[in-house]
Amino acid sequence: MASYCMTVTRLRLALGTGARRLHVSSAFSAKVAMSRFEPGSSVNYEKMRENIKIVRKRLNRPLTLSEKIVYGHLDDPVGQEIDRGRTYLRLRPDRVAMQDATAQMAMLQFISSGLPKVAVPSTIHCDHLIEAQIGGAQDLQRAKEVNQEVYNFLATAGAKYGVGFWKPGSGIIHQIILENYAYPGVMLIGTDSHTPNGGGLGAICIGVGGADAVDVMAGIPWELKCPKVIGVRLTGTLSGWTSPKDVILKVAGILTVKGGTGAIVEYHGPGVDSISCTGMATICNMGAEIGATTSVFPYNHRMRTYMHATGRGDIASLSDEFKDDLVPDKGCEYDQVIEINLSELKPHINGPFTPDLAHPVSEIGAIAKKNGWPLEVKVGLIGSCTNSSYEDMGRAASLAKQALDKGLKCKAQFTVTPGSEQIRATIERDGYAKILSDVGGVVLANACGPCIGQWDRKDVKKGEKNTIVTSFNRNFTARNDANPATHAFVTSPEIVTALAIAGTLNFNPETDYLTTPNGEKFKLEPPTGDELPSRDFDPGQDTYQHPPKESSSVKVDVNPASNRLQLLEPFDKWHGKDLEDMRVLIKVKGKCTTDHISAAGPWLKFRGHLDNISNNLLIGAVNIENDAVNKIKNQLTGEYGGVPDVARHYKANGVNWVVIGDENYGEGSSREHAALEPRHLGGRAIIVKSFARIHETNLKKQGLLPLTFADPHDYDKIRPDDKISIMGLKSFGPGKPVTAVIKHSDGSKDSISLNHTFNETQIEWFQAGSALNRMKELQ
Numbered sequence: 001m002a003s004y005c006m007t008v009t010r011l012r013l014a015l016g017t018g019a020r021r022l023h024v025s026s027a028f029s030a031k032v033a034m035s036r037f038e039p040g041s042s043v044n045y046e047k048m049r050e051n052i053k054i055v056r057k058r059l060n061r062p063l064t065l066s067e068k069i070v071y072g073h074l075d076d077p078v079g080q081e082i083d084r085g086r087t088y089l090r091l092r093p094d095r096v097a098m099q100d101a102t103a104q105m106a107m108l109q110f111i112s113s114g115l116p117k118v119a120v121p122s123t124i125h126c127d128h129l130i131e132a133q134i135g136g137a138q139d140l141q142r143a144k145e146v147n148q149e150v151y152n153f154l155a156t157a158g159a160k161y162g163v164g165f166w167k168p169g170s171g172i173i174h175q176i177i178l179e180n181y182a183y184p185g186v187m188l189i190g191t192d193s194h195t196p197n198g199g200g201l202g203a204i205c206i207g208v209g210g211a212d213a214v215d216v217m218a219g220i221p222w223e224l225k226c227p228k229v230i231g232v233r234l235t236g237t238l239s240g241w242t243s244p245k246d247v248i249l250k251v252a253g254i255l256t257v258k259g260g261t262g263a264i265v266e267y268h269g270p271g272v273d274s275i276s277c278t279g280m281a282t283i284c285n286m287g288a289e290i291g292a293t294t295s296v297f298p299y300n301h302r303m304r305t306y307m308h309a310t311g312r313g314d315i316a317s318l319s320d321e322f323k324d325d326l327v328p329d330k331g332c333e334y335d336q337v338i339e340i341n342l343s344e345l346k347p348h349i350n351g352p353f354t355p356d357l358a359h360p361v362s363e364i365g366a367i368a369k370k371n372g373w374p375l376e377v378k379v380g381l382i383g384s385c386t387n388s389s390y391e392d393m394g395r396a397a398s399l400a401k402q403a404l405d406k407g408l409k410c411k412a413q414f415t416v417t418p419g420s421e422q423i424r425a426t427i428e429r430d431g432y433a434k435i436l437s438d439v440g441g442v443v444l445a446n447a448c449g450p451c452i453g454q455w456d457r458k459d460v461k462k463g464e465k466n467t468i469v470t471s472f473n474r475n476f477t478a479r480n481d482a483n484p485a486t487h488a489f490v491t492s493p494e495i496v497t498a499l500a501i502a503g504t505l506n507f508n509p510e511t512d513y514l515t516t517p518n519g520e521k522f523k524l525e526p527p528t529g530d531e532l533p534s535r536d537f538d539p540g541q542d543t544y545q546h547p548p549k550e551s552s553s554v555k556v557d558v559n560p561a562s563n564r565l566q567l568l569e570p571f572d573k574w575h576g577k578d579l580e581d582m583r584v585l586i587k588v589k590g591k592c593t594t595d596h597i598s599a600a601g602p603w604l605k606f607r608g609h610l611d612n613i614s615n616n617l618l619i620g621a622v623n624i625e626n627d628a629v630n631k632i633k634n635q636l637t638g639e640y641g642g643v644p645d646v647a648r649h650y651k652a653n654g655v656n657w658v659v660i661g662d663e664n665y666g667e668g669s670s671r672e673h674a675a676l677e678p679r680h681l682g683g684r685a686i687i688v689k690s691f692a693r694i695h696e697t698n699l700k701k702q703g704l705l706p707l708t709f710a711d712p713h714d715y716d717k718i719r720p721d722d723k724i725s726i727m728g729l730k731s732f733g734p735g736k737p738v739t740a741v742i743k744h745s746d747g748s749k750d751s752i753s754l755n756h757t758f759n760e761t762q763i764e765w766f767q768a769g770s771a772l773n774r775m776k777e778l779q
Helices: 045-059 065-071 100-113 136-146 148-161 173-180 195-201 210-217 244-255 270-274 277-290 301-309 313-321 361-371 390-405 421-429 432-438 493-502 601-606 610-616 643-652 673-680 693-701 712-717 760-768 771-778
Strands: 012-014 019-021 088-091 095-099 122-125 164-166 187-190 204-207 222-225 228-235 263-268 294-296 336-341 348-350 358-360 377-383 413-417 441-443 466-470 486-490 579-587 657-660 683-688 705-709 723-727 738-743 749-755
Touching: 045 065, 065 088, 065 204, 065 263, 065 294, 095 100, 095 173, 095 210, 100 122, 100 148, 100 210, 100 771, 122 173, 136 148, 148 164, 173 187, 173 195, 173 277, 187 195, 187 210, 195 204, 195 277, 195 294, 195 301, 204 294, 210 222, 210 693, 210 771, 228 244, 228 270, 244 277, 244 336, 244 348, 244 358, 263 277, 277 294, 277 301, 277 390, 301 313, 348 361, 358 361, 377 390, 377 493, 390 421, 390 432, 390 493, 413 432, 413 493, 421 432, 432 441, 466 493, 579 643, 579 683, 601 610, 610 643, 610 673, 673 683, 673 693, 683 723, 693 705, 693 760, 693 771, 705 712, 712 749, 760 771
Parallel strands: 095 122, 095 187, 122 164, 187 204, 228 263, 228 336, 263 294, 377 413, 377 466, 413 441, 466 486, 579 657, 657 683, 683 705
Antiparallel strands: 088 222, 348 358, 348 486, 579 723, 705 749, 723 738, 738 749
């Protein structure tokens, strides 16, 4: 076989004709263009194959696809200890991607590292700071004006340190990655929890915090606990109203929001071939909602077709050459197997308030009536990073056209979010955008928008009970519109469109009829849509800024008086003693996501200013003492105040504190601000029943102690006015529990055991005060 070495060189846009084209190096037999920046970093299919052979021989068993790609990126395949679910792997990811809300802190940390350039191809994507108000063009222009300081910082920091910059309006990070950077076998980390979207193109793409991204950009091996592998075997064929989204909605109902924690979900089986590449991406994207490390599909002809359509035919050819490494071995074993027959799968809708509460669409009306959920659909929202492909928009438009042909428009408000400038331009050219607008839709900017709470919603008052349906991935309380009374349901774009037309949850498009203005009854035909445009994609406007070869003259300015940006000061080192008599800042009741810990929406504008954004610390968490949010007792004064205010008072008085939490603490977004803020305001430990993966790592990176109750019932022993001491830290070691002594206000004490997942390297982070501090010590 020819020796094809897939080295990352240069894929970018040939702008002379306004169309994206692949720039292939002259040594094509050795190299294929893959990046908009190359400082010698490479993805080498031959190297990956060598690593796979070494590991397969060591383990003496067939490998899953997940294992092939992950172990294929081991820093030391010969010496690395490999035990799924137990050991930590040292990996060499191929590239880094950052969205603008998390990139601010990631780049501030990279600047603090003192390094001159990033060591691997990296990009920044401006998608989080654009608020949906009026419509795409107006909202984008307003965002550019309001966020000028931040965009300028990210653009100049990217230019200075060798990071590509996708300007506002370019699209959502995950769609851009799928269109340009993902390919079978690549390992990419991204500072967003829905980075796994790239698994639809056979890639291992993992969401991380900014500190992890800094490690990779610094050329340091990246640590990941060796993931277990959950297999989802698909049989049958998708058809009719059933869509790829229904696969993950069903899986979420089976595994729940924490069932995938510590595992990669690997789809396989004969049913895979009935799903488009972008459909596979949808499934992988929402895998974040089950806590999975990532999700992935095996390489097949649907991926090959998509790469050809997006200007990467040469990469598709190489993938064909190395296909054996891009699919699971026969006879490989999974830690758990779920079977889904696509021919029997019915359309689903999940919610409200949690993405794992799964219901068949045929039953949601009755279930809503029984539970007192509002039946009227106030707003239907399609798009987002989960469902904004050409195929998604086409299937939604096919339903909208049926309604228009019968004289109907949406009864609910209806919004459309294109995933990228390429998607926007193509659906506009092909008439989909007009159809969706004519049926009552408002086409928003190519950005995250309402999915992450960037929505200036006016049709209901805060506290007013109402229902919205979305094709998004996440539906936590108040996430989309800051209204805790909004009942948000997630489903496919097709079902959203149908329910927006009908105006009610009590509508099953497979069986129920709509009524035209003249009284005629008719039933919607199942949606149809092309997988890819027949006339190729229209790239639209060019929105990419390539970093200059010479950047010594580039200035990165952070105004000391800015309320948006703030240079970072190092956190203090561990003092070498036990942490004694810490106050309980808050004992959290029930679900506590990163949205509860560090809210998004209007707070996004402070993501580059640690002190300002710390004013939202845990303001959404429920205090078990009084069932209130953002109302806790200051144990020093006896008065009640907001969580950030009390934390600041404790810090000013030299009092360390802890947070007590429930199950799956920190689920949801990858935002490391949920770890930076407690550290900044004097927190030392977070003690919970269990953690979500990314948040636990983020806490470790910032020098905090994420600890779990050895006995979950010990949660009940802790009272809001207790003092807690963490003992035995001088002998802190991997696999060795620590002891917490709880002093109650009545003079009694309890002693409990706390577990942790720190390894030797992570203990060094704690001792140094943070991972960044430790990096500097080693320079």
